[in-house]
Every structure is written in C-alpha cells, then in structure tokens.
Amino acid sequence: MAIAQPTGARAPWYARTATTAGRPVVLGIALAMCAPGEYHLARLAGWSDPWAYGMPATLSAYAGIAAVVAASRPKGARGRFSAIVGATVAILLALAAQIGAHLISTGHMAGNQAWLIGLISAVPPATVGHLLHLATTPATSSRPSEPQPPRDQQPVPVTAPLTAVTAPSLPPRPTEPPALPPVNYSDPRCAIIRRLYDGGHRPGTATMRTALAAAGHTASDGMIRGTLRAEVERLEPVLATYPPEQQLRAA
Template sequence: MAELHPSAPTPTYDTPTPRWVSLLTDAGRPVVAAWVMIMCAPGEHHLGKLAGWSDTLAWGMAGVLAAYAGIAAAVASKRPKGAPGKTSAVAGAWLSLGTAMSAQPISHMFVTGHWTAEPRPPVWLVVAVSCIPPLVLGHLLHLAATPVRVTPVVTEAQPMTTPVVPPASAEVPEPVPEPIAYSDPRCAVIRSLYDDGLRPGTKAMRTAIVAAGFESPSDGVIRGQLRAEVERREPQLAALPPAPVAFGA
C-alpha cells in the first residue's frame, strides 16, 4: 500500500447516507422519547401516590417531570455560552434527568418488595416527592424571566462626507479672437476668402485684391508671399479643400 507523504492532506470520503438510515433517525427519536416517557410514567405515578396524591393527581407527576426535562434541556441548548440563565438551565436539565432516573428505582424498590410502604412510606420520600412540583414550577419561571443578554454589535462610525457641489457659474462666452496683424494689408483681404470653407485659388485672390483698391500683384507674390503668410499664421487653412477654378474673367 502506498504511503501518504507527511505533508499531503488527509483524504476525506463523502459516503452518502442510505435513505432508510435517515428515516429511521428522524422517525426513531420521537418514538423513543415517547416510549421513555410512557415507561417512566408508572413509576412517577406510583411515587405521587406514595406522597399522598390521589390516583388522578398522581399522574401529574409524570407530566411535570417530562415537561421539566424537555424545557430545561431546550433552554440549555438554545442559550449562548455566558448568557444569563445558561448555567441554571444546564443544572436544571441534569436535575430533571436525575429526578426522572431516581424515580424509577425508588418506585421499583417498593413494588418489588425490597422496601415496603406498610404501614406508611418513609417521611423523607413523602417530603421529597411533594416538593418536586413547586420546585419545578419555580425553576421554570426563573428560566422564563431570565433575559438573554444580547451583545450589541459596535460598528466603527463612518465619517460623514458632504458631496462637493461645484458652484454654479454663469456661462462665460467664448472669447472673440483678436484680428491678426499681418505685415501686408492684402493678407487680410485674402483671409476673408477662407470663410467659405475652401482654399481660394490665385485668380480669386487677385480679383479680391483688385476689388479692395490694390494694384494687381503677380502670381508669385499672391501665392508665395501673401497666401503663405495667412496660412503660416493659421496652418489649418492650408488643409481646406481647394475652391473650384473660375474660368470666367
């Protein structure tokens, strides 16, 4: 058989529980609890009669002890550790279990003849059994009146943050660009031709310059000097699509 390495995790095997086992467990526990109370009831009833109760009232001893054991066990299991009444509930659960257990052998000792109740039962038995119902009631009331301490969950306070709202400001109009001071006034005439979104041609620029009252310059001056200065000041104008060529005079 291969040995597991010391550092290797221990393998776990998840074996499914058969359905009949689950059914037997779920249904068997209440059945067993019921039969235990039925088997203990005659002995507790017998002790009640020995203590002096009538035949009918003596059956209440069985109900008192059964209820005491169930309530004390439930409170002991539900109370958290350190809660008020936890220790008392645990002690009551053990006391009820011990009382129910001791009732059976004591009753059986009388029934089987090992002890005799003739002419009358012992004083200690009468006193002890007679005190059981009021003691049980007192302890159950104590458990019911004991509050469960709830530890408040203290959470660290989060700092209050006020959202910063930018101050409302009036709309500031876009600044109007100042006119460009060209070295040659004819550049301003050419610049106005770009307002149509097209790059003007040589003929259109000459026509505009003459219409503005200037003498007609040469093509080299128009393209290499005047238009060059305009597009040097505003480089985006050079990327505009060219204007269609006008063939008319």
C-alpha cells in the same frame, strides 16, 4: 475482497425510517415506562388520584422543556446556564425517581422516610418556579450594546447628492508649443512671425512689427496681420487657437 462503498452514499430506506419515525416511538415508550414509578412516588408522598398522575407529566415535560431551551439559546444568552442546570436536575430527578420507586417496590428501601417525602413534594413547585424563570428571560445575548451618541451629536444623513460647482474654464494654454515644422512659406518674413508663437501665445501687431524690424524687414500692419500671420495660421491651424498676447499680459 470487500468493495468499499462511497462515503456519500444515501442510507437505505429502513435506516432513514428508523431514524425519523423511531425517535418519537422510543420517546413515547420511555415516557410510558417511567410513568408507573413516578406515579408510585407521588402516592407515597401523599397525593391521591387523580393528582398523583401529574407527577409523571411534570417530570417528563420539565426535563424536555429545559433540554430544548438549553440547546436552542446561543452562548451568552440569559437563561442558558439556568436551563442547562434545570435539564440536568430534571434528568437526575427522573432517574432517581425510577431507581427509588423500584427499590421501594422490591423492599430494598423504606418509602416512608421523611427526606424522601419532602424531596418528592418539592418537585412540582420547583418545576413551576424554574419554568416561569425560563419564560421571563429573553433568548438574546446578554452582552452590552455599544453606547449611542446623544441625539444632537448624531450625524445627519445626507438625503440628496451634492453636485460640484465648476467655474468656467479658459482655453487650455499649451505648455510646450510645437517646434517649427519644415514649412515652405511664400514670404520669408512668415518664418520670423512663426517663431513668435513659441511663447505660447498669439502675437500682436506691435510684436510682429518689432520682430520684423529687428530682422531687417519692413511691412505695413495690414500686410502683417492679413498676409504674413494669416499664412502662418493657415498652414498650422492650431496656432490660431492660442490665447492672444493681450490676454496673457492682463493675467
């Protein structure tokens, strides 16, 4: 029974070595094998030594450069389509050169045909022209950028934080005064004064005097302020913080 190995297992060293070191070796051997046929075609086209040795280097370098440019440029970048076409043509030329050279060397095709000589002679100038075209086209996307507004209409950046200016606040006015608690006052008149705080303000002397008179009680102004109201606010200190009655009338 075979035991399945985990899919994430690391490849053995000889497989890794063959992948990393084997690729440049295979590339060098393949270029060396292509060189004789391309050199032979250059000689047939009329080039003499040492210029005929430039044909293998031209076809091999041209195919490699065009292939790298086509693979490295993003979609939409200028020159990417041209690089793909150039890489395809370079590979086809290198392939045709090998086939043609072998056919000529084995006698299956005549090497002095005009169209063949003309095609071989056009390879160096065509290669130079296309490589210069690839060198002058930027490797950025050709998509148009968004239009920028005029300089005088661009927003001005804020360099300093804005601080809010707050007006001085008045003491909070209670919306609902607390209900009359069960407080035992020393004087029953204190309960009458306590009810005046239910309006949300601290009653004045005249208001307290009127309320006491309406209930049938009398007291001097000093006793109203210093004894009766003082006892109410002593037992409930929060009442002393209420805004004065005069302030509310002025507002």
